Each structure stands twice: as structure tokens, then as C-alpha cells.
Amino acid sequence: MKNNRRTAKLTILLLVITGLSFYNGFAINTGNVGPVKSIVLENEKLNVSVDEATGCFSVTEKTSGHVWKSDPWENAAGLLTLTDSKGKKQTINISKSKKIEVSKTGEYTVSLQFSDPAFEDGSIAKGVTISTEIRLNPKTAQLDVEVVDHKPGSFKLSDLRYPARAFSLKTDEDKGAAVIPQKQGIICPSYIFPMNGGRFCKWDDATYNRKSVGSLELFNNGTGLTMPWWGTYNQKSAVMGIVDVSARPRMQYNINNNGQHLFKGKMSTYQRIAFLDPVWNLQEEKGKMRMSYHFIPGGNYVDMAKVYQKEAKIRGHFVSLKEKLKRNPNVDKLPGAIYFGIYGGYPHYVNMPGMAFTFDELKNTIQTIHDDLKVDKAFVHAWGTFSNFVPHNHPISEALGGPEKLKAAVDLAKSYGYLYSSYHAYSPMLENDPNFTTDLMQRDADGNLMNTGSRWARVDPKFQKGLAQENIANEISYLGLEADITDITFAAYRENGKEGRIELAKYIDSFNLVNGTEHGQEQWIPYFDMFEGMTYLEDRPLSVISHPAPLFNLVYHEAIANFGKIQDPDNEVTANGDFRIKALRSMLFGRGTTIFFSPYEFKGMRPMIEMARDLVSPVHKETFYSELKSHEYLSVDYKVQRSRFSSGTEVIANLGPVAQKIEDGTSIPEYGYKITMKDGTVKSGHFQVSLHMD
Numbered sequence: 001m002k003n004n005r006r007t008a009k010l011t012i013l014l015l016v017i018t019g020l021s022f023y024n025g026f027a028i029n030t031g032n033v034g035p036v037k038s039i040v041l042e043n044e045k046l047n048v049s050v051d052e053a054t055g056c057f058s059v060t061e062k063t064s065g066h067v068w069k070s071d072p073w074e075n076a077a078g079l080l081t082l083t084d085s086k087g088k089k090q091t092i093n094i095s096k097s098k099k100i101e102v103s104k105t106g107e108y109t110v111s112l113q114f115s116d117p118a119f120e121d122g123s124i125a126k127g128v129t130i131s132t133e134i135r136l137n138p139k140t141a142q143l144d145v146e147v148v149d150h151k152p153g154s155f156k157l158s159d160l161r162y163p164a165r166a167f168s169l170k171t172d173e174d175k176g177a178a179v180i181p182q183k184q185g186i187i188c189p190s191y192i193f194p195m196n197g198g199r200f201c202k203w204d205d206a207t208y209n210r211k212s213v214g215s216l217e218l219f220n221n222g223t224g225l226t227m228p229w230w231g232t233y234n235q236k237s238a239v240m241g242i243v244d245v246s247a248r249p250r251m252q253y254n255i256n257n258n259g260q261h262l263f264k265g266k267m268s269t270y271q272r273i274a275f276l277d278p279v280w281n282l283q284e285e286k287g288k289m290r291m292s293y294h295f296i297p298g299g300n301y302v303d304m305a306k307v308y309q310k311e312a313k314i315r316g317h318f319v320s321l322k323e324k325l326k327r328n329p330n331v332d333k334l335p336g337a338i339y340f341g342i343y344g345g346y347p348h349y350v351n352m353p354g355m356a357f358t359f360d361e362l363k364n365t366i367q368t369i370h371d372d373l374k375v376d377k378a379f380v381h382a383w384g385t386f387s388n389f390v391p392h393n394h395p396i397s398e399a400l401g402g403p404e405k406l407k408a409a410v411d412l413a414k415s416y417g418y419l420y421s422s423y424h425a426y427s428p429m430l431e432n433d434p435n436f437t438t439d440l441m442q443r444d445a446d447g448n449l450m451n452t453g454s455r456w457a458r459v460d461p462k463f464q465k466g467l468a469q470e471n472i473a474n475e476i477s478y479l480g481l482e483a484d485i486t487d488i489t490f491a492a493y494r495e496n497g498k499e500g501r502i503e504l505a506k507y508i509d510s511f512n513l514v515n516g517t518e519h520g521q522e523q524w525i526p527y528f529d530m531f532e533g534m535t536y537l538e539d540r541p542l543s544v545i546s547h548p549a550p551l552f553n554l555v556y557h558e559a560i561a562n563f564g565k566i567q568d569p570d571n572e573v574t575a576n577g578d579f580r581i582k583a584l585r586s587m588l589f590g591r592g593t594t595i596f597f598s599p600y601e602f603k604g605m606r607p608m609i610e611m612a613r614d615l616v617s618p619v620h621k622e623t624f625y626s627e628l629k630s631h632e633y634l635s636v637d638y639k640v641q642r643s644r645f646s647s648g649t650e651v652i653a654n655l656g657p658v659a660q661k662i663e664d665g666t667s668i669p670e671y672g673y674k675i676t677m678k679d680g681t682v683k684s685g686h687f688q689v690s691l692h693m694d
Contacts, residue, residue: 038051038052039102039103039110041104041109041110042136043108043136043137043138044139045061045063045140045141046059046061046062046136046141047059047060048110048134048136050110050112050134051070051102053100054070054076054095055094055095055112055132056070056075056076057070057110057163058070059167059239059293061236061237061295061297063237063297064236064297065236066234066236068239068295069168070163070165071164071168072168072270072271072273073259073270074093074095075093075095076164077094077095077114077132077163077164078093078094078095078160078161078163078164079091079092079161079162079164080094080130080159080160080161081157081160082125082152082156082157082158083155083156083158085154089158090119092117092119092125094130094162095114096117096118097114097115097117097118098117098124099114100112100113100115101113101115105133107138108137108138109133109134110135111131112134113129113130113132114130114131115129117130125153125155126154127151127154127155128151128152128155128157129149129151129153130149130150131149131150132145133145133148141295141296142292142293142295143292143295144290144291144293145162145163145290145293146288146290146291147280147289147290150282157283158281158282158283159279159280159281159282160282161277161278161279161280162278163277163278163291164277165254165275166277167231167232167293168232168273168274169190169273169274170271170272171191171256171271172191172192172272173191174191174234174235175190175191175235176189176190176191176233176234176235177189177232177233177274178230178232178274179240179300179304179551180230180276180542180546181225181227181229181230181551181552182216182225182226182542183221183226183535183552184535184549184551184552184553184562184589185226185301185305185549185554186542186546186547186548186551187301187546187549188274188542188546188547189546189547190234192204193636193637193638194637196637196656202545203544203545206256206541206545207257207258208260209261210261211541211544211545212253212254212256212257212541212545213252213253213255213257214252214541215252215253215279216250216251217248217250218243218245218249218250218251219248219492219494219521219522219523220491220492220494221491221521221534222491222492223540225251226520226521226552227312227551228242228245229242229243230251230276231276232274232275233296233304236297236298237295237296237297237298238295238296238298238299238301239293240293240294240304241276241278241291241292241294242291242292242293242294242308243291244287244288244289244290244291244292246286246288247281247284247286247287247288247289247290248284248495249279249280249281249289250279250281251278252278253275253276253542254273255274255545255546256272257272257273258272258273301549301551301554302631302632304551305551305555306555309554309556312555312556316526317522317525317556317559318525318556319559320558321529321558321559321560321561321625322625324529327512328529330419330482330483330513330514331514331529333377333419333482333514334377334419334529334530334561334592334624335377335620335622335624336376336592336617336618336620336621336624337378337379337418337419337592337617337620338378338379338593338595338609338612338613338617339378339379339381339530339563339564339592339593339594339595340369340380340596340597341383341566341569341595341597342357342362342380342381342382342383342596342598343355343383343384343596343597343598344356344357344383344384345384346383347383347390347425347428347430347455348430348432349432350384350386351384351399352384354600355384355599356384356400357400357599358400358401358405359400359401359402359405359406359409360401360405360409361599362406363408363412365599365602366378366380366409366412366413366416366418368602369609370416370418374610375609375613376613376617377418377617377621378413378416379418379420379421379514379516379530379563380413380418380419380420380421381420381421381423381485381532382421382422383422384397384400384423385397385400388435389432389433389435389436390423390424390425390426390428391425391426391427391428391459391464391467392435392467392470393422393423393424393425393426393467393470393471393472393475394471394475395471396475403478406422406479407478407479407480411480414480419482419514420479420481420482421484421516422475422485423485425486425488426459426464426468426486426504427456427457427458427461427488428455428456428457428458428459428487428488429441429455429458429459430455431455440458440459440460440463442460442497457488460497460500461489461498461499462497462499462500463500464489464501464503465500465503465507468504468507472508472511476513482514483513483514483515483516484514484515484516485515485517485518486504486508486515486516486517487517488519489504490505490518490520490521490524490528491518491520491521491533492519492521493521493522493523505527506527508527509527509528514529514530515527515528515529515530516528516529516530516532517531517532518531518532518565519532519533519534519565520532520533525559525560528560529561530560530561530562530563530592531560531561532563532564532565532566532594533562534552534553534562535565535568547633547638548576549631550589550590553590553591553628554628554631557590557623557626557627557645558628558646561624562589562590562591563592563594564586564591564592564593564594565594566596567596569595569596570586570595570608570612571594571595571596571605572596579608579611579687580671581671583611583612583615583616583687584653584671584673585653586616586620587619587643587651587673587675588631588641588643588651589631589643590620590623590624590626592616593612593617593620595612615673618677619651619675619677622645622647622649622677625647626645626646626647626649627645628643628644628645629644629645629646631643631644634662634663635654635656635662637656639654639655639656639660640653640655640656640662640668641653641655648676648678649677649678650675650676651674651675652666652673653672653673654669654671654672654673655671656670656671658670669686671687671688672685672686672687673686
């Protein structure tokens with residue numbers, strides 16, 4: 001009996017110890033390799049569990065109870081790309097390192113070191129070390145993840161994806177989306193949903209090829225990200241990462257892809273997932289390789305944008321349009337304005353046959369816009385007014401009528417309260433320019449010419465302010481200009497040549513005009529009043545497998561006026577839709593209308609100009625200085641959407657071909673709208689296609 005009692009007591013004691021050990025972070029590994037210990041960081045909002053065996057971590061967002069897990073494919077804390085002495089390049093899982101040290105170095109900090117990672121064949125990358133830190137904010141739902149050191153051993157380290165495949169969404173299990181600030185912004189659903197016509201084929205096919213995987217660089221409005229953040233969300237929780245931009249990582253995206261391309265003829269063993277990874281460039285020794293993750297219970301893309309808006313103000317990018325108005329009353333000529341691009345030649349040719357207009361014709365066009373089409377507010381941007389190619393934007397062309405006749409056209413525009421600018425650019429150069437020279441082109445450290453394969457961004461930024469100084473002050477003075485458009489230079493925010501571009505921006509800003517530029521980046525907002533761009537890219541795969549979302553305007557609507565892109569104006573049918581869809585989206589996003597045409601096309605633009613005048617312009621005028629407070633998709637096919645502005649204006653629009661009901665039973669007709677203005681007035685209607693037969 002005594003032996004039995006003693007055995008029973010020992011058994012109970014063992015169970016208690018086992019239970020306490022489990023409670024303090026031990027877990028049984030189903031692979032029968034022994035217990036796995038975790039280190040826990042915790043505050044009132046988050047519980048962060050770091051696996052000592054792999055260095056992977058998961059985050060429990062306490063309000064919703066949702067657990068954001070680590071890499072579901074390979075249990076990789078990070079993926080390191082390196083090259084050996086023989087030039088062979090490989091990507092390895094750092095969680096398979098020979099030695100992993102995980103230690104709690106503070107109440108809210110865990111330090112990790114991955115040493116001697118293993119290749120797939122079992123050999124070791126000796127001397128390679130990756131050191132990281134995970135830091136929990138004591139009071140908020142913020143988790144900082146940073147790569148603090150790396151040692152290459154005898155290898156050449158290139159990229160590190162860290163954390164890898166974290167916070168992913170399981171396709172068709174998690175109803176949510178990946179959120180990517182490319183151009184204006186996109187969201188990529190993590191589940192199959194109704195799609196009009198054959199669009200589903202494109203979406204589903206993309207998951208079986210490499211069109212749903214890739215990477216985007218920061219601060220490149222042509223192809224990359226316009227803001228340094230991204231995230232994922234489901235029905236319970238959202239997580240977004242804000243980049244410490246000093247290290248400039250790329251963003252790796254995987255949208256509902258199972259990595260089939262990695263298996264070369266075999267069926268992938270991985271589930272389709274959506275994830276977004278930072279890709280740190282280990283070859284450049286600069287900046288902090290840090291992501292600050294924010295966890296938002298019940299959050300989505302709107303909440304992410306509003307979190308970043310606070311950060312944007314801290315970083316100094318946010319200067320409101322109301323502040324700009326105080327400095328320059330002419331800013332008030334933008335609300336409700338239609339942005340007219342009139343193409344007469346450059347940037348491609350001077351006096352281009354069939355395209356060039358005389359200044360008398362330009363004056364007549366401006367008069368017709370005002371007198372016949374009854375447009376109250378306009379910004380006229382004339383391309384092809386100089387006799388030299390850019391970057392030498394002078395002299396005013398005598399062949400087109402000379403300075404006096406251009407001044408007469410500008411004076412007429414000003415008399416109507418319109419803004420006017422000729423086309424200016426200081427970075428491109430064209431070989432078809434009779435005076436083409438490589439003297440102004442940018443060169444690398446070895447003296448080799450850069451950007452030889454493109455006409456854009458060729459001029460060394462250190463020369464660009466000087467090129468502007470050649471004649472812009474004289475042009476502004478003689479024509480009495482109140483506005484300026486400077487093309488292409490500010491499409492990106494690159495480190496290389498940054499100082500020269502900033503000097504150019506400051507110089508243009510010093511004239512206190514209504515300033516605009518093509519594309520634009522957040523860093524240029526303090527110097528400019530409008531961006532011509534922030535639309536979507538026709539030839540990029542993400543535009544096919546995602547939905548346009550006003551991420552940029554949710555952050556910056558009240559700080560910068562956005563209009564359509566000259567190469568994708570509202571009057572053109574492109575992958576982004578026709579005039580109906582673009583007009584409806586403009587009202588939802590708080591964007592102005594862009595009409596771009598050559599003189600011979602002007603007559604055909606009139607119906608669209610009149611529709612923009614009556615529909616888009618009043619909403620743009622009312623919401624111009626307002627914050628875009630919210631945006632939501634009201635239908636399962638994402639076609640019916642609603643936006644609310646701080647002015648009190650509400651826009652509901654249906655961008656699809658079939659009428660649909662919203663939550664209160666109201667039916668929104670195909671290509672239709674319901675707008676509640678700030679005074680309570682309701683406007684409704686829809687576009688329709690008609691045919692007139694002789």
C-alpha cells in the first residue's frame with residue numbers, strides 16, 4: 001500500500017510538473033524529437049511566442065483571439081540568398097541552421113542568432129550568421145522585427161526575406177485580402193469570388209504561373225510601391241508592416257500561389273496562400289532593416305491606411321491642401337477642375353505632323369471649353385509649345401505663332417479662372433533630337449553611361465535645376481503663369497541623385513505656383529499641389545488578380561490633388577475601364593477627371609467633357625479639401641462600392657454591368673451611382689450605351 005501511495009504521489013507530482021512546464025512554454029513535438037521550448041513576450045494586446053528550435057514566431061492578437069502564424073510551407077524564420085566561392089547562388093532556410101540561439105534580453109525583447117545555415121544537400125554555410133531582434137511595444141499592438149547584424153563568412157550574401165511568409169492567408173479558407181500600395185493601391189482577395197465574364201480565368205490561371213509572384217521596389221510609381229507599408233487581413237484581424245525606409249527593402253508578393261514553379265514537374269506539396277515579405281538587401285550597408293508590425297482587431301485596408309496616415313504626418317510628408325491654399329490662393333482653382341492634356345508633339349517630336357497645333361488653335365480650344373462646353377474650372381496642359389527638345393524647354397515656338405500668341409491663349413485661360421502650363425521636363429533625352437548629346441547623362445562610378453535603354457530619367461539629377469534655370473523664370477514672368485507641370489523627374493524617390501531632385505523640387509516650389517508632376521511620390525507632397533497619375537498599370541500582373549482600392553487617397557486625399565494619368569486618361573478605354581468606370585471610380589476615390597487628346601480629336605471629346613462637368617466635377621469640388629474617411633465594397637463581386645468623406649459627402653457607385661442591391665435594399669443600377677451631397681441633396685443616375693442608326 002505504501003509503495004502504491006508513493007507511486008501515486010510521484011505520478012501526480014510528475015503530472016503537475018509536466019503541466020507547469022507546458023504552461024510556461026513547453027510543447028510536445030509530434031515528430032518525436034523531444035519537447036520544444038518557446039519564449040513569450042506579452043502585453044495587454046498581443047502574445048508573441050518565439051520557437052527556440054526554429055526561431056519562428058507567432059502572434060496572438062488578444063482582442064479577436066486570432067493567431068497570426070509563421071511560415072506554413074517550410075517553417076522558415078527567414079530565407080537567405082547567398083553565393084558561394086564557385087559562383088553558385090542558392091536560397092536557404094535559416095531555421096535549418098546548425099546553431100540557433102534564442103534569448104530573452106529584456107522584458108519585451110527577444111534576440112535571435114542563426115549561425116552556419118544548412119544547404120539542401122546537408123552541407124553547411126560555415127561562418128554565415130544572421131542576427132535579429134523582436135521587440136514588443138509594452139503598451140500597444142506594435143511589434144518591431146529587425147535584422148541587426150549579418151556576417152558572410154566566405155560567402156557573398158545578397159537578399160534576406162525576414163520574416164518569411166509570416167502572417168499569411170490560406171487561400172479559400174481565410175476570407176480576407178493582401179493589401180499592396182502599388183499606384184493608388186490594390187487589394188488581392190484570398191478566396192474565390194464571383195467575377196464578371198472571363199475575369200475568373202485570369203485570376204485562377206495566375207495562381208498556376210509566376211504572374212502571382214514577384215517583388216516590388218519602394219517609391220517607384222511606375223512599377224513599385226508608392227508608400228512603405230503593406231499587410232494582410234481576414235474577418236477577425238489585420239496586420240500591417242510599416243517599413244523603416246532607410247534600408248529600402250523590396251516587397252515580395254505571393255498571391256494565392258502554391259509555389260508550383262518550384263517543383264519542376266511534380267505537384268506542389270504546399271497549400272495556396274497569400275503572403276507579403278520584406279526583402280532586405282544585405283549587399284548594401286545602410287539603414288535599419290526593420291519592420292514595425294501593427295495588429296488591428298477587426299481591421300482591414302482602410303484601418304491600415306489610417307494607421308499609416310499618422311506615421312506619414314510624423315515623417316513630414318503630409319502637408320494639407322488647406323495649408324497650401326493659405327500660401328497660394330490659386331490652389332482653389334483645382335477643386336472641380338477638369339485636367340486637359342492637349343498633345344501637340346513633345347516629348348517625342350517637335351512640330352509633330354498631324355499633331356502640332358498653332359497657338360491660335362490652342363486659344364480657340366480654350367474658348368470652346370469655356371463658352372460652348374460651359375466648363376467653369378479647368379487646368380490646361382499643352383504639350384509641344386517649344387522649338388527645342390527637352391530638357392531645354394525653350395524658346396517658345398515661332399512656327400506655332402510665337403510668344404505673343406501663346407500669351408494671348410494663356411491670358412484667355414486666366415480670364416476664365418483656368419490654370420495653364422506648358423509641358424516641362426528636365427530628365428529625359430531623345431536620340432532624335434538634332435542636338436542630342438551624352439554630356440548631361442548620368443554615369444556610374446566607372447564613368448559608364450547609365451539608363452541608355454530608355455529616354456526617361458537620363459539626365460544626371462545634379463544638372464536638372466540648372467536646366468530649369470535656363471528659362472523657366474522668364475517663361476513664368478512673360479506669360480504670367482499661375483501653374484507649372486514638371487514631367488517624370490518625380491515619378492520615383494531614388495537614393496541615387498536624390499539631392500539633385502530635391503533641389504529641383506525646391507526651385508520649382510519657390511515660384512509659388514500651382515505645381516504638378518506626373519506620377520509623384522509621398523516625399524514630393526510638400527512641394528506639389530497635384531499629381532497626374534496614381535492610376536493602374538495595364539501591363540502588370542497584379543492589376544489582373546486584384547481590385548483597385550484608394551489606399552493612397554485614404555492617407556493623402558486632403559494633402560495632394562490626384563488626377564488621372566495622361567497615358568491612361570478618363571476618355572480612353574484601357575485595362576482600367578472606359579469613361580463610365582473611370583468617372584465612377586473618380587468620385588469614389590475623390591479624384592479629378594483627366595481628358596487627354598490631340599487637336600484633331602477634340603470634337604470627339606465633347607460628350608465626355610460635358611458628362612465630367614455635370615457628374616464628377618461637383619463631387620470633386622465638394623470633397624477636395626476633405627479627408628477620405630472610408631471606402632468599402634458592398635457586393636461580393638467588388639463592383640458596388642461606397643466612400644465617405646469628412647465633408648459629409650457619400651458616394652455609392654456600381655462599376656459592374658448588372659444592378660445590385662445594397663444592405664438597405666436600395667438598388668444601384670448597372671454603371672450607376674447614388675450620391676449624397678453634404679447638404680443632404682441626393683443625386684442618382686446611371687450610364688447607358690445607346691446606338692443611333694441612320
